[in-house]
Amino acid sequence: MNVEEIIKTDQSIALNSRTIIHFMLVNNKISEEISTALKPYDVSLQQFNVLRILRGQKGKPANLSTLNDRMVTKMSNTTRLVDKLLSKGYANRKTCPSNRRKVEITITKRGEKELKKMDLAMNKAERKILQNFNQKELEQLNTLFNKF
Numbered sequence: 632m633n634v635e636e637i638i639k640t641d642q643s644i645a646l647n648s649r650t651i652i653h654f655m656l657v658n659n660k661i662s663e664e665i666s667t668a669l670k671p672y673d674v675s676l677q678q679f680n681v682l683r684i685l686r687g688q689k690g691k692p693a694n695l696s697t698l699n700d701r702m703v704t705k706m707s708n709t710t711r712l713v714d715k716l717l718s719k720g721y722a723n724r725k726t727c728p729s730n731r732r733k734v735e736i737t738i739t740k741r742g743e744k745e746l747k748k749m750d751l752a753m754n755k756a757e758r759k760i761l762q763n764f765n766q767k768e769l770e771q772l773n774t775l776f777n778k779f
Contacts, residue, residue, distance in 0.1 A: 661760055668756035672749050673719070677704055679753070681712050682721060682746045685738035692725075692735030721745060 644652065665676050674682070684701045685693060699709045713736055716722040721742030727733035738746070761769065 664756045664760050668752040672745060677712050678716055679749055681716060682738060682742055685722060686743060686746055692737050694733055
């Protein structure tokens with residue numbers, strides 16, 4: 632189905648506009664699939680991302696600045712994301728003894744356990760999203776995306 636059919640217009644759409652519309656449609660489809668995959672765990676994509684960053688720290692604490700710098704989706708509400716993970720028991724937060732203004736965040740054992748389950752759900756969602764592409768096409772897509 633082409634873009635004109637999807638947005639229900641009989642007018643021809645310029646190539647630049649068509650491309651942007653395609654990006655938006657693909658983004659929406661990916662967001663829907665990922666949200667569905669994470670729904671059973673009651674976490675957002677951003678919370679999932681924070682958990683993966685914390686796991687990648689390999690036991691070393693991260694601060695809010697580190698988390699924000701490494702987020703796939705940059706946002707100013709990292710504190711709120713961490714608060715939600717704390718309330719679920721997926722993360723710990725403590726004040727740095729040498730600098731009381733610095734907050735150190737780590738993933739809990741429970742967070743690691745749940746993240747492994749989320750990883751499986753995300754892998755399944757990724758396979759579903761990319762099922763129509765072969766290895767060479769995925770490499771080509773990534774090469775094109777790198778132009779951004």
